[in-house]
Amino acid sequence: MSKLGSAIFSRLVIIIPYAWLLFFFLVPFLIVFRISLSTTAIAQPPYEPVFALADGLSGIWAKIGEFSFDNFVWLTEDALYLNAYLSSVWIAGVSTLATLLIGYPIAYGMAQAPRSLRPTLLMLVILPFWTSFLIRVYAWIAILKPEGLLNQFLIGTGIIDSPLIILGTNWAIYIGIVYSYLPFMVLPLYSALEKMDNTLIEAAQDLGCPQITAFWKITFPLSLPGVVAGCMLVFIPAVGEFVIPDLLGGSQTLMIGKTLWNEFNANRDWPVSAAVATILLLILVVPIVFFQNAQAKAEEQGR
Amino acid sequence: MNTWSRFNIVSVVLGFAFLYLPIVLLVVFSFNESKLVTVWAGFSTKWYVSLFNNRGLMDAAWVTIRVALLSATIATVLGTMAALALTRYTRFRGRLLFSGMVYAPLVMPEVITGLSLLLLFVAIGLDRGFVTVTLAHITFSMCFVTVVVQSRLLSFDRSIEEAAMDLGATPVRTFLEVTLPVIAPAVLSGWMLALTLSLDDLVIASFTSGPGATTLPMKIYSQVRLGVTPEINAACTILIGLVAIGVIIASIMTKRREVQRQRDEQAAIAGR
Numbered sequence: 001m002s003k004l005g006s007a008i009f010s011r012l013v014i015i016i017p018y019a020w021l022l023f024f025f026l027v028p029f030l031i032v033f034r035i036s037l038s039t040t041a042i043a044q045p046p047y048e049p050v051f052a053l054a055d056g057l058s059g060i061w062a063k064i065g066e067f068s069f070d071n072f073v074w075l076t077e078d079a080l081y082l083n084a085y086l087s088s089v090w091i092a093g094v095s096t097l098a099t100l101l102i103g104y105p106i107a108y109g110m111a112q113a114p115r116s117l118r119p120t121l122l123m124l125v126i127l128p129f130w131t132s133f134l135i136r137v138y139a140w141i142a143i144l145k146p147e148g149l150l151n152q153f154l155i156g157t158g159i160i161d162s163p164l165i166i167l168g169t170n171w172a173i174y175i176g177i178v179y180s181y182l183p184f185m186v187l188p189l190y191s192a193l194e195k196m197d198n199t200l201i202e203a204a205q206d207l208g209c210p211q212i213t214a215f216w217k218i219t220f221p222l223s224l225p226g227v228v229a230g231c232m233l234v235f236i237p238a239v240g241e242f243v244i245p246d247l248l249g250g251s252q253t254l255m256i257g258k259t260l261w262n263e264f265n266a267n268r269d270w271p272v273s274a275a276v277a278t279i280l281l282l283i284l285v286v287p288i289v290f291f292q293n294a295q296a297k298a299e300e301q302g303r
Numbered sequence: 304m305n306t307w308s309r310f311n312i313v314s315v316v317l318g319f320a321f322l323y324l325p326i327v328l329l330v331v332f333s334f335n336e337s338k339l340v341t342v343w344a345g346f347s348t349k350w351y352v353s354l355f356n357n358r359g360l361m362d363a364a365w366v367t368i369r370v371a372l373l374s375a376t377i378a379t380v381l382g383t384m385a386a387l388a389l390t391r392y393t394r395f396r397g398r399l400l401f402s403g404m405v406y407a408p409l410v411m412p413e414v415i416t417g418l419s420l421l422l423l424f425v426a427i428g429l430d431r432g433f434v435t436v437t438l439a440h441i442t443f444s445m446c447f448v449t450v451v452v453q454s455r456l457l458s459f460d461r462s463i464e465e466a467a468m469d470l471g472a473t474p475v476r477t478f479l480e481v482t483l484p485v486i487a488p489a490v491l492s493g494w495m496l497a498l499t500l501s502l503d504d505l506v507i508a509s510f511t512s513g514p515g516a517t518t519l520p521m522k523i524y525s526q527v528r529l530g531v532t533p534e535i536n537a538a539c540t541i542l543i544g545l546v547a548i549g550v551i552i553a554s555i556m557t558k559r560r561e562v563q564r565q566r567d568e569q570a571a572i573a574g575r
Contacts, residue, residue, distance in 0.1 A: 240412020
């Protein structure tokens with residue numbers, strides 16, 4: 001009886017979330033792919049369906065011959081899309097690097113802090129994450145505007161004479177991404193650095209190793225899992241970021257998330273936006289798999 | 304030897320200043336008399352008054368709260384199940400695909416998730432509105448719940464579960480009376496995370512919502528595009544205040560539990 005109950009319980013615990021994710025996560029991707037192969041139509045929904053379930057197997061087979069790769073061909077022909085992909089990857093890459101450079105000293109400082117202080121510091125890093133993403137991006141508009149608080153401060157203290165133009169440039173996007181994603185970088189770095197055995201550094205220093213060499217030879221390599229996790233957590237979502245380039249960037253800013261949004265909402269070209277999403281996904285598959293392997297390894301260690 | 308060097312202190316202080324200054328400025332300027340967000344003209348709470356008279360914003364807030372409460376609760380149930388499946392049953396068919404589907408949404412760009420869910424809803428003929436936003440929010444936030452609960456389950460001493468089963472408790476009863484009380488703080492923080500993710504979401508909601516189900520972030524976004532106003536600052540300040548109160552209550556509760564647990568342990572040792 002208990003054996004049977006146990007079997008039913010374990011089945012349900014697996015099957016319910018599994019079915020949910022299959023239907024609401026995996027199937028939608030297949031639909032995106034399907035629609036990316038169809039052609040635009042002035043209809044509701046605005047695309048010519050490639051195949052419907054009603055066609056049956058033979059109908060589906062017949063229609064595979066009608067697959068249209070036009071949308072993908074079109075994406076490669078229009079330089080706008082290629083540039084948007086390249087500049088998204090570039091902006092995300094630069095921002096990830098900047099986040100790492102800023103986040104590492106913070107995480108390191110936190111890990112070195114007195115033990116009694118650490119929970120509070122950790123809490124302070126997590127807290128901004130709980131406030132709205134949109135609000136945090138919005139807050140920067142008032143700071144970076146030409147007549148904004150940063151320029152008021154810099155002119156007031158006499159550091160510069162004329163206001164810096166930051167809002168509407170890529171600089172604003174870098175600042176926005178670094179700011180919004182900093183906790184994602186600091187947390188994995190901190191958990192990697194906090195576990196570290198300080199006696200290793202002491203041993204190295206006792207043996208005459210300078211502090212900086214000890215850092216590069218011991219601390220940094222041991223914190224690499226945290227570096228990888230942090231960079232993936234920042235880079236992958238940043239490539240497809242929409243809110244930050246839309247609110248902080250200018251009209252000439254090209255990022256693929258924004259392009260997709262415009263293609264979908266303004267142009268109502270569903271097949272092309274589905275094709276844009278498909279390629280974006282293909283670009284991100286490598287880092288996502290990389291991230292999942294790291295995650296699985298961490299899970300394995302925790303066991 | 305644990306020296307907190309000057310360099311470490313400076314980097315932590317500067318880091319926190321960077322994290323908090325924009326939020327502090329935003330809150331300060333919500334009490335500004337002037338319509339300009341960047342020029343201080345004296346203290347005033349008039350933007351809060353006009354905020355509460357803004358029907359559109361209030362309606363959107365109500366929609367957002369309902370979506371968030373409903374989706375966070377369902378996401379917590381599903382996410383906890385998924386966490387149990389991943390930690391308790393290490394071998395079942397399709398586990399790799401399952402764990403992939405759990406971790407991928409954590410980093411998936413929102414535009415892709417939003418677009419793909421919308422196309423699903425169109426394909427199955429579901430009208431966009433309250434239901435579709437809620438379904439979308441459940442899907443992406445349940446994975447965050449899974450990660451939070453999973454980390455607690457991994458450090459869980461399974462022998463007490465086995466003891467309960469050996470003594471004849473059914474799996475459901477074991478879960479409800481042994482496992483759940485232990486992982487409750489993680490489940491609660493997973494729920495809170497799902498709640499804030501839902502309250503916060505703009506992109507996925509914009510794709511999956513329809514007329515009549517405009518959420519607060521969608522409303523704020525459309526107003527921000529028209530320009531920065533102190534009224535938005537006031538709305539943001541209220542949201543920040545609510546989150547801060549929630550986090551403070553949660554941390555006090557965790558602390559209380561911790562103290563209680565230590566007391567229980569000491570009593571148990573003393574009574575032995």
